[in-house]
Amino acid sequence: MRSEFDFIQNIKRKFGLGRIGDDCAVLPKDSKTDLVVTADMLIEDIDFRLEWTTPKFLGQKALAVSLSDIAAMGGEPKWAMLSFGVPKKLWKTGFPDKFFDGYHRLSEKLKIEIVGGDVSRTPDKLVIDSIVAGEVPKGHAVLRSGAKPGDGIFVTGPLGGAAAGLVLLERGLRYSPTITSWQKTLLLQQLQPLPSPLGVELRKLGATAMIDLSDGLSSDLAHLCAASGVGAQISRENIPIERKISGLKFTDDEKFRLALNGGEDFELLFTVTERHASRLNKLPVTRIGRITADAGRIEILDDGVLKALPASGFRHF
Amino acid sequence: MRSEFDFIQNIKRKFGLGRIGDDCAVLPKDSKTDLVVTADMLIEDIDFRLEWTTPKFLGQKALAVSLSDIAAMGGEPKWAMLSFGVPKKLWKTGFPDKFFDGYHRLSEKLKIEIVGGDVSRTPDKLVIDSIVAGEVPKGHAVLRSGAKPGDGIFVTGPLGGAAAGLVLLERGLRYSPTITSWQKTLLLQQLQPLPSPLGVELRKLGATAMIDLSDGLSSDLAHLCAASGVGAQISRENIPIERKISGLKFTDDEKFRLALNGGEDFELLFTVTERHASRLNKLPVTRIGRITADAGRIEILDDGVLKALPASGFRHF
Numbered sequence: 243m244r245s246e247f248d249f250i251q252n253i254k255r256k257f258g259l260g261r262i263g264d265d266c267a268v269l270p271k272d273s274k275t276d277l278v279v280t281a282d283m284l285i286e287d288i289d290f291r292l293e294w295t296t297p298k299f300l301g302q303k304a305l306a307v308s309l310s311d312i313a314a315m316g317g318e319p320k321w322a323m324l325s326f327g328v329p330k331k332l333w334k335t336g337f338p339d340k341f342f343d344g345y346h347r348l349s350e351k352l353k354i355e356i357v358g359g360d361v362s363r364t365p366d367k368l369v370i371d372s373i374v375a376g377e378v379p380k381g382h383a384v385l386r387s388g389a390k391p392g393d394g395i396f397v398t399g400p401l402g403g404a405a406a407g408l409v410l411l412e413r414g415l416r417y418s419p420t421i422t423s424w425q426k427t428l429l430l431q432q433l434q435p436l437p438s439p440l441g442v443e444l445r446k447l448g449a450t451a452m453i454d455l456s457d458g459l460s461s462d463l464a465h466l467c468a469a470s471g472v473g474a475q476i477s478r479e480n481i482p483i484e485r486k487i488s489g490l491k492f493t494d495d496e497k498f499r500l501a502l503n504g505g506e507d508f509e510l511l512f513t514v515t516e517r518h519a520s521r522l523n524k525l526p527v528t529r530i531g532r533i534t535a536d537a538g539r540i541e542i543l544d545d546g547v548l549k550a551l552p553a554s555g556f557r558h559f
Numbered sequence: 560m561r562s563e564f565d566f567i568q569n570i571k572r573k574f575g576l577g578r579i580g581d582d583c584a585v586l587p588k589d590s591k592t593d594l595v596v597t598a599d600m601l602i603e604d605i606d607f608r609l610e611w612t613t614p615k616f617l618g619q620k621a622l623a624v625s626l627s628d629i630a631a632m633g634g635e636p637k638w639a640m641l642s643f644g645v646p647k648k649l650w651k652t653g654f655p656d657k658f659f660d661g662y663h664r665l666s667e668k669l670k671i672e673i674v675g676g677d678v679s680r681t682p683d684k685l686v687i688d689s690i691v692a693g694e695v696p697k698g699h700a701v702l703r704s705g706a707k708p709g710d711g712i713f714v715t716g717p718l719g720g721a722a723a724g725l726v727l728l729e730r731g732l733r734y735s736p737t738i739t740s741w742q743k744t745l746l747l748q749q750l751q752p753l754p755s756p757l758g759v760e761l762r763k764l765g766a767t768a769m770i771d772l773s774d775g776l777s778s779d780l781a782h783l784c785a786a787s788g789v790g791a792q793i794s795r796e797n798i799p800i801e802r803k804i805s806g807l808k809f810t811d812d813e814k815f816r817l818a819l820n821g822g823e824d825f826e827l828l829f830t831v832t833e834r835h836a837s838r839l840n841k842l843p844v845t846r847i848g849r850i851t852a853d854a855g856r857i858e859i860l861d862d863g864v865l866k867a868l869p870a871s872g873f874r875h876f
Contacts, residue, residue, distance in 0.1 A: 243650070243651060244650075246678040249656075249678060252656075253659055257663050261674040261675065262674060262675050266675070267638075267674035269638060271588060271589065279675065280675065281642045281676050281690060282642075283644050283679040283686075284679075285644050286682075289679070321584075323584065323598050323690070325599075325688045327600050327605075327686060330560075334560060339570075346570075355578065356574070356576050357584035357586060358584035358597065359598050360688070361566060361567060362600040362605065362875055363605050364605060365604045367683070369602070369681070371600070371677070371688035558680035559680060
């Protein structure tokens with residue numbers, strides 16, 4: 243079946259929609275500033291389950307996923323809109339207020355103004371569309387398309403934690419004050435993710451291309467390489483895996499697959515030139531490989547062998 | 560049950576969200592311009608039925624409902640984002656492409672750039688969130704809150720046509736080339752509405768307050784009066800009713816209720832001072848009453864008797 247990525251590429255080509263396809267659209271604001279703007283849908287029973295989360299966690303996550311897109315452009319988030327469609331049975335409970343409390347708490351912490359949105363009714367499932375706008379100095383938004391052969395490839399944090407949290411939820415664990423510390427860490431990475439705080443700094447330090455890790459490293463690296471017309475070689479041993487995953491008693495291969503394909507870590511994947519790589523020394527980032535000129539070929543060095551790396555992250559269709 | 564309007568008023572007060580509650584949020588863009596931005600959800604089986612419409616009509620309507628909000632601020636629409644969640648059974652058909660064709664056709668006609676959005680999967684129902692941004696000269700967005708006692712109250716066109724189209728759909732009529740002309744007019748007002756082209760001109764001519772007629776005249780007038788802290792008296796005999804409704808063989812009272820409470824006409828309701836009312840002479844607008852100082856009291860003169868006018872338009876909850 244055609245993926246949503248194919249659909250988007252198709253309408254982009256067919257109608258000449260040059261601004262779509264990055265983490266955010268970049269639009270002129272004033273003589274010094276561009277606006278970066280994003281929208282993200284979260285759908286009940288596709289992107290979350292109500293019995294796995296709390297209204298406050300979900301409200302916070304709704305904002306966080308869009309903030310992650312702003313971070314991936316190197317933008318400072320400024321304002322947000324929230325559209326949500328609520329079934330009647332949920333409307334009658336305290337759900338909408340608690341959900342909005344969670345959404346508002348994160349917006350307040352990060353000084354993002356909530357400016358509008360829409361409230362609707364749905365027949366059955368909760369649906370959320372989160373819209374956030376941010377600012378970047380004119381012409382300096384970090385696109386997916388700026389990676390060049392020879393650039394180093396980096397990630398901002400350990401990976402696989404959100405996917406491991408999902409495994410715990412699927413096994414029946416729920417968040418409560420009594421669960422162990424490693425379980426709490428993993429569940430919160432899934433239920434209450436925070437956007438990376440490094441987006442703006444990485445832009446200033448010269449990131450050439452950037453994308454947020456929402457679908458999963460293997461897929462998001464493929465998106466970045468496709469947009470840049472390049473290839474990539476990464477090294478398995480360099481990919482940082484969330485340590486708390488060891489609580490799951492998974493094999494090394496299983497842990498590795500969570501980090502590679504799991505998605506929703508909301509860390510940043512970015513590239514910098516060799517010349518600028520040393521600027522990153524003091525940041526909590528990890529080099530995982532380098533960009534090659536071999537457009538579309540994405541490979542992973544695993545136990546001394548270079549293998550093709552298929553994009554196996556999340557897709558809707 | 561608490562309405563969505565109550566929920567919005569509550570979070571507005573509780574969190575001090577000064578920019579929410581109008582047709583669009585107004586945000587500073589540059590030294591001469593403000594940005595006006597809106598989001599509108601359309602949910603299958605709440606706001607539309609797939610068996611009543613076509614993918615192209617629906618795509619166009621998704622954009623039109625948001626353009627109507629931009630018009631209500633006196634704004635020029637500039638760019639748009641579309642989030643849509645599609646069930647797998649619909650994704651496999653040609654639906655997404657035809658829907659986007661309809662959306663794109665209207666955007667192209669009105670020179671609005673499509674800049675982004677999101678594509679998601681849903682378990683069962685189609686959901687759409689339409690986001691549009693426009694521009695107004697700084698400080699000149701026409702708010703709901705600017706009406707003053709003595710201002711004249713006007714509407715931009717005949718009312719009730721979209722609601723009458725809904726009646727025909729409920730009776731089993733479907734759009735086809737062979738239906739009669741009056742039926743076609745009414746169905747298209749429901750299925751393929753167009754935003755009023757008068758928003759910018761009315762701003763320039765001095766509209767003091769404006770709102771689009773999406774919920775229905777009785778409700779939208781109540782919203783405008785609440786935001787302005789005023790009351791209103793309108794006159795039944797002056798309310799323009801879509802002429803084609805006569806095809807329905809409704810009584811005068813039935814026709815009148817469609818015009819008063821029907822919603823989705825996407826005409827504009829606005830106010831102007833007495834001094835500026837004469838400027839409107841050449842426009843296709845109709846004076847229906849005047850603003851009073853009696854905050855919250857909305858009355859209608861009907862057959863020589865002044866009666867309270869309850870807000871009886873569309874509400875989700």
